[in-house]
Amino acid sequence: MRTVFARMGRPLEMGLKTALAGVAEIAASVLVVVAFTTLVLLVAGAPPLDTFAVLVKGSLGSWSKLSHVIKVWIPLTLASCGLLFTFKAGLWNIGVEGQVMMGAVATTLAMRMGGPSPLAGMVTALALVAGMAGGALWALCAGFLKTKAGVHEIFAGLGLNFVSQGLVLWLIFGPWKQPGIASMSGTETFDERLWIPSIEALNLSPAALGMAVAAVIVTAYLLSSTRLGLYLRAVGGNEKAAVLFGLKPHAVMTAAMLCAGGLAGLAGAFQVSGVYHRLIPAISSGYGYLALLVVLLAYYNVWAAPVVAFFFACLNTGAIQLPMLLSLDSSLSGVIQGSMVIAALAVHSVSTRSRRSRG
Amino acid sequence: MTIALRSIHKHYGDIRANDGIDLVLRPSTVHGILGENGAGKSTLMKILSGYVRKTSGTILVDSEEVDFKNPAEAASHGIGMLYQDPLDFPPLTVLENFMAGQRMKAWPDRSLFRKRLAGLCREMGFDLDPETPVVRLTVGERQQLELARHLAAGRRVLILDEPTTGISSLQKDVLFSALRRLSSGGATVVLVSHKLEDVETLCDEVTVLKKGRVSGSAVRPFSTGALLEMMFGREPAPPLRKGHEPGAQALFLEGVHAHGGRTGLAQCTVKVNRGEVVGLAGLEGSGQDVFLRVAAGLTRPTRGRVHVSRKDMTGRDHHAFKTMGVAFQPAARLEEGLIAGLSVAEHCAILERSSFSLDLDASASLAQERIQSFQVAARPESPVESLSGGNQQRLLLSFLPDDPVLLLLENPTRGLDRESVRWVWERLDAIASNGAAIVFSSSEIDEILMVSDRVLVFFEGRIIHDVRPEDTDALMLGKAIAGRV
Numbered sequence: 001m002r003t004v005f006a007r008m009g010r011p012l013e014m015g016l017k018t019a020l021a022g023v024a025e026i027a028a029s030v031l032v033v034v035a036f037t038t039l040v041l042l043v044a045g046a047p048p049l050d051t052f053a054v055l056v057k058g059s060l061g062s063w064s065k066l067s068h069v070i071k072v073w074i075p076l077t078l079a080s081c082g083l084l085f086t087f088k089a090g091l092w093n094i095g096v097e098g099q100v101m102m103g104a105v106a107t108t109l110a111m112r113m114g115g116p117s118p119l120a121g122m123v124t125a126l127a128l129v130a131g132m133a134g135g136a137l138w139a140l141c142a143g144f145l146k147t148k149a150g151v152h153e154i155f156a157g158l159g160l161n162f163v164s165q166g167l168v169l170w171l172i173f174g175p176w177k178q179p180g181i182a183s184m185s186g187t188e189t190f191d192e193r194l195w196i197p198s199i200e201a202l203n204l205s206p207a208a209l210g211m212a213v214a215a216v217i218v219t220a221y222l223l224s225s226t227r228l229g230l231y232l233r234a235v236g237g238n239e240k241a242a243v244l245f246g247l248k249p250h251a252v253m254t255a256a257m258l259c260a261g262g263l264a265g266l267a268g269a270f271q272v273s274g275v276y277h278r279l280i281p282a283i284s285s286g287y288g289y290l291a292l293l294v295v296l297l298a299y300y301n302v303w304a305a306p307v308v309a310f311f312f313a314c315l316n317t318g319a320i321q322l323p324m325l326l327s328l329d330s331s332l333s334g335v336i337q338g339s340m341v342i343a344a345l346a347v348h349s350v351s352t353r354s355r356r357s358r359g
Numbered sequence: 360m361t362i363a364l365r366s367i368h369k370h371y372g373d374i375r376a377n378d379g380i381d382l383v384l385r386p387s388t389v390h391g392i393l394g395e396n397g398a399g400k401s402t403l404m405k406i407l408s409g410y411v412r413k414t415s416g417t418i419l420v421d422s423e424e425v426d427f428k429n430p431a432e433a434a435s436h437g438i439g440m441l442y443q444d445p446l447d448f449p450p451l452t453v454l455e456n457f458m459a460g461q462r463m464k465a466w467p468d469r470s471l472f473r474k475r476l477a478g479l480c481r482e483m484g485f486d487l488d489p490e491t492p493v494v495r496l497t498v499g500e501r502q503q504l505e506l507a508r509h510l511a512a513g514r515r516v517l518i519l520d521e522p523t524t525g526i527s528s529l530q531k532d533v534l535f536s537a538l539r540r541l542s543s544g545g546a547t548v549v550l551v552s553h554k555l556e557d558v559e560t561l562c563d564e565v566t567v568l569k570k571g572r573v574s575g576s577a578v579r580p581f582s583t584g585a586l587l588e589m590m591f592g593r594e595p596a597p598p599l600r601k602g603h604e605p606g607a608q609a610l611f612l613e614g615v616h617a618h619g620g621r622t623g624l625a626q627c628t629v630k631v632n633r634g635e636v637v638g639l640a641g642l643e644g645s646g647q648d649v650f651l652r653v654a655a656g657l658t659r660p661t662r663g664r665v666h667v668s669r670k671d672m673t674g675r676d677h678h679a680f681k682t683m684g685v686a687f688q689p690a691a692r693l694e695e696g697l698i699a700g701l702s703v704a705e706h707c708a709i710l711e712r713s714s715f716s717l718d719l720d721a722s723a724s725l726a727q728e729r730i731q732s733f734q735v736a737a738r739p740e741s742p743v744e745s746l747s748g749g750n751q752q753r754l755l756l757s758f759l760p761d762d763p764v765l766l767l768l769e770n771p772t773r774g775l776d777r778e779s780v781r782w783v784w785e786r787l788d789a790i791a792s793n794g795a796a797i798v799f800s801s802s803e804i805d806e807i808l809m810v811s812d813r814v815l816v817f818f819e820g821r822i823i824h825d826v827r828p829e830d831t832d833a834l835m836l837g838k839a840i841a842g843r844v
């Protein structure tokens with residue numbers, strides 16, 4: 001493991017220069033976003049300063065709020081890490097949303113089959129593995145549709161997202177409905193012994209947090225210091241040339257899809273086993289789609305992605321208070337996130353263009 | 360319009376692409392910019408056309424100082440450039456490309472533009488069908504279209520970067536007479552080339568660049584020896600052809616038909632033996648491209664069989680061909696041959712395919728070896744897209760396997776100067792002597808005649824001639840290529 005970190009040191013150092021240039025860029029985008037959001041708030045007739053204050057206090061104002069932020073951060077970061085694999089390979093894995101849902105479904109299935117046995121810990125661990133497998137298999141469907149049938153991964157993913165949402169609803173209202181009634185509140189809650197252990201006071205699972213952090217580190221290592229990462233970038237950079245260099249683009253793309261699906265599936269598994277303790281209709285909470293924005297804003301950088309994910313998690317959490325305190329709709333956080341990405345992309349393309357003409 | 364460049368510098372990190380260049384371009388003159396690959400010609404012209412910003416120096420247009428921030432600003436001063444790789448919109452038609460970038464109303468009158476295009480074509484002797492999609496044009500035709508577009512937009516300074524690369528000699532004649540007409544009409548024409556012949560035929564005045572500086576200049580009539588000395592410091596000897604002993608069969612195409620390219624490939628039966636160097640002659644896109652890709656397993660034939668070393672490989676993929684010792688290198692270096700975004704060292708790392716975790720130090724030192732032995736002006740960590748065309752070509756060649764059975768090379772010396780071409784062929788000759796078959800395409804008839812043991816002439820997707828170079832000459836080949844057998 002020591003050599004692993006020694007090797008990772010180099011990309012880190014090389015990344016430092018780019019990171020400094022990046023900081024200026026991020027500062028510029030934040031300015032643009034703040035200006036734009038202020039404008040939106042003014043148009044909506046809300047006091048901008050109060051709104052920003054609510055967002056900050058609502059997310060970082062207390063330990064329990066922070067723990068709520070972290071609960072959002074975990075699935076968002078996992079899905080974002082997964083998307084890094086597909087983006088590097090030049091794939092737009094829109095299907096990540098469905099992969100989160102299928103991870104949740106597979107975990108639920110495993111928990112129902114395992115039941116509250118004396119080996120509950122074992123069942124939970126297996127259920128997490130099942131979640132990863134579920135997401136990965138679902139990603140494989142999109143991958144095969146692309147490589148074998150020539151369906152663009154965006155359309156394949158979008159279609160599969162609808163299928164998986166339908167499947168979740170059908171399970172909740174059909175085979176897995178609560179005894180007596182089928183309800184929007186989801187399936188029956190699992191036996192408490194099957195839950196991922198969490199810190200009572202904060203309702204936060206250290207195991208889930210640890211695995212999300214590990215996912216970031218493993219992703220960084222795989223992408224920057226292994227043959228897999230290199231092959232992904234090669235195929236993403238030029239599929240035709242990659243063939244001449246002896247790579248098989250379809251196999252590499254499939255590997256990227258498996259990694260992305262596995263991590264998205266793990267996100268879904270934590271939603272089921274650590275947060276809701278059952279399958280609910282909105283089990284993915286849109287974190288898959290949000291992760292797409294995270295990765296775009298992080299400009300495909302492994303280290304920036306968790307930071308952006310944290311920021312987005314703060315926005316989501318802080319916005320919960322808006323309707324109560326300022327009678328603003330909480331969808332404002334979506335407006336901020338969306339305009340943030342657009343502003344960042346704009347600032348980035350302006351700065352690359354001027355860099356190019358300066359040489 | 361007179362343009363004066365004073366002490367132009369352009370530095371890319373430690374590389375001084377332009378290192379203090381002075382140059383005056385006058386109207387009614389065709390001015391040649393001559394120099395070997397990497398001399399800094401393209402960089403200087405991109406600065407003049409606003410595509411690249413200079414590090415320092417002054418540009419005067421009719422004694423007024425200008426500093427172009429983008430091509431549009433240069434265009435508003437009447438300066439237009441035809442880049443080495445055409446910048447058009449392939450899926451659109453000729454007419455749509457012609458209209459793009461011109462001032463027009465929201466609902467333009469197509470017939471007006473059609474008339475304008477037809478008029479320009481007549482005047483310049485171009486032959487362009489307005490409704491053909493640009494993807495189907497040859498490089499020469501795309502060039503004519505670009506030129507027409509610049510003229511319609513009123514450009515009076517026309518810069519052409521290596522325009523004779525990849526076009527037929529017929530198209531070259533058309534282009535040159537159009538340029539002469541423009542220059543006698545008062546335009547300032549700049550011809551960038553590494554080919555002495557182009558400059559000697561067309562230019563009134565020439566400036567020679569070497570390593571980012573002006574190494575000399577001359578006016579018509581030129582002395583070839585003097586120009587060569589300015590380019591290289593000494594006159595290079597022509598490449599030598601060593602006859603090779605043909606060995607066992609390397610490639611056998613049997614009645615092959617295939618789709619692809621402009622013409623596809625029809626009724627192709629050819630045997631190539633190890634040790635043989637076979638040149639594919641023909642207008643660009645007459646089937647040579649499809650031939651090479653079928654032989655590499657990249658394009659599947661619709662009919663017929665492909666054998667490598669007497670093994671039937673029909674229908675197998677490129678990886679199977681690769682394990683049989685077949686290597687292919689495409690002409691479009693950055694589009695098909697190299698991976699933009701990856702460094703030289705990372706390209707080497709892909710080829711090594713050793714352990715799962717990457718050893719970047721090892722790849723870097725390996726890259727350094729290749730760079731040195733193939734004289735590539737780059738560092739291991741340079742991204743490949745930052746290399747000049749000639750250096751990209753050398754890099755590609757450095758990736759060839761050590762002990763191949765069959766090398767398939769599409770325009771392997773495109774964009775290289777004479778000395779580099781000679782150097783490349785010395786390398787390839789050595790590989791052929793070691794028992795590899797080499798099949799290559801080229802738009803330079805002289806090159807084909809000089810290095811090949813056999814020449815296949817392509818016309819409209821068919822092989823119409825299979826001759827030895829000693830039984831033919833440039834004139835006969837030129838006629839055959841144009842379909843006048």
Ligand SMILES: Nc1ncnc2c1ncn2[C@@H]1O[C@H](COP(=O)(O)OP(=O)(O)O)[C@@H](O)[C@H]1O
Binds near residue numbers: 371395399403750
């Ligand atoms: N964008 C770039 N980044 C780094 N180096 C460059 C870039 N463009 C050109 N160069 C270097 O500048 C030198 C001159 O290149 P170029 O002007 O393309 O030469 P020429 O057109 O005469 O062949 C070469 O050594 C090339 O590698």
Ligand SMILES: [Mg+2]
Binds near residue numbers: 400443748
């Ligand atoms: Mg050039």
